[in-house]
Amino acid sequence: MRFVFFGPPGAGKGTMAVEASSEFSLPHVSTGDLFRSAIRKRTPLGLYVKTIIDAGSLVPDQATIDLVKERLAQPDARSGWLLDGFPRTIGQAQALSDFCPENWVIDLQVSDPVLISRLSGRRMCSGCSHSYHMVFKQPKIDGVCDACGSPLYIRDDDREASVRNRLLEYRSLTEPLVDYYREKGNLVMVNGEGDPKAVWASLKQIMLDLHALKH
Ligand code: ADP
Ligand code: ADP
Ligand code: ZN
DSSP, X not given: OEEEEEOSTTSSHHHHHHHHHHHHTOOEEEHHHHHHHHHHTTOHHHHHHHHHXXXXXXXXXXXXXXXXXXXXXXXXXXTOEEEESOXXXXXXXXXXXXXXXXXXXXXXXXXXXXXXXXXXXXXXXXSSSOEEETTTBOOSSTTBOTTTOOBEEOOGGGSHHHHHHHHHHIIIIITHHHHHHHHHTOEEEEEOOSOHHHHHHHHHHHHHHHHHHOO
């Protein structure tokens, strides 16, 4: 199974990828998580991307493509993967099709007002890839991750100015991929609105149906 979780910031890519990863035992490869981990560890890549990410801009293609290529070459990704947040440009999509010709692309569709309310209440785990929401997905204990017990934090790029820029970047650089994949014939539109359990229930069925078809 090879799936790309596609959609604007706040669409629920990470939340759905965490569910799918546990359901289908596939690695969840999130470029955002990989970058945030590099920032925390203060690696050269982390130092390079921090100001770009905080401003809500996209990291240049080559650095992003190299990172994903290296991650997908690891043994746990041999029989499949869930990509979350990659590709985000036509250049990245072309690179992905070079090193992996076959995958499904799930476009999670969510309207702008809903995206903004999701991003403004997002709380991220500092220890794993789970995200929570102050209203829509509360942790059992305030400020603590249900899955790993680490403290939750507000992402620097979930502040208002950065959110606005990320939505603009999405419309101009990332959304054109919808047509690119529609032409390729591997795009599947999924309604990303509704509570997380309901979205996951319909997405899971769609993934099972697609898997039975091909890829
Ligand atoms: P993305 O990875 O696409 O940016 P996330 O999965 O991090 O999106 O979700 C963004 C925010 O919205 C998080 O706070 C998450 O808890 C919340 N969220 C995710 N899916 C839903 C949903 N179906 N309904 C309401 N809130 C959701
Ligand atoms: P979101 O969950 O809000 O969609 P991510 O966690 O996927 O955001 O990514 C956070 C930030 O990391 C992006 O705003 C961007 O700066 C950078 N980033 C992540 N993936 C990519 C990518 N494929 N290409 C360029 N930049 C990326
Ligand atoms: Zn956690």
